Amino acid sequence: xxxxxxxxxxxxxxxxxxxxxxxxxxxxxxxxxxxxxxxxxx
Numbered sequence: 322x323x324x325x326x327x328x329x330x331x332x333x334x335x336x337x338x339x340x341x342x343x344x345x346x347x348x349x350x351x352x353x354x355x356x357x358x359x360x361x362x363x
Contacts, residue, residue, distance in 0.1 A: 322330075
């Protein structure tokens with residue numbers, strides 16, 4: 322693989338991992354009381 326390919330791959334992986342971590346942090350920091358309950362109609 323070329324140098325540009327490695328750079329692109331590393332940037333892509335870093336971006337995906339950063340989004341994943343940011344989403345987990347947002348979900349885990351949310352108070353449990355404000356979590357949406359299962360309110361669908363039966």
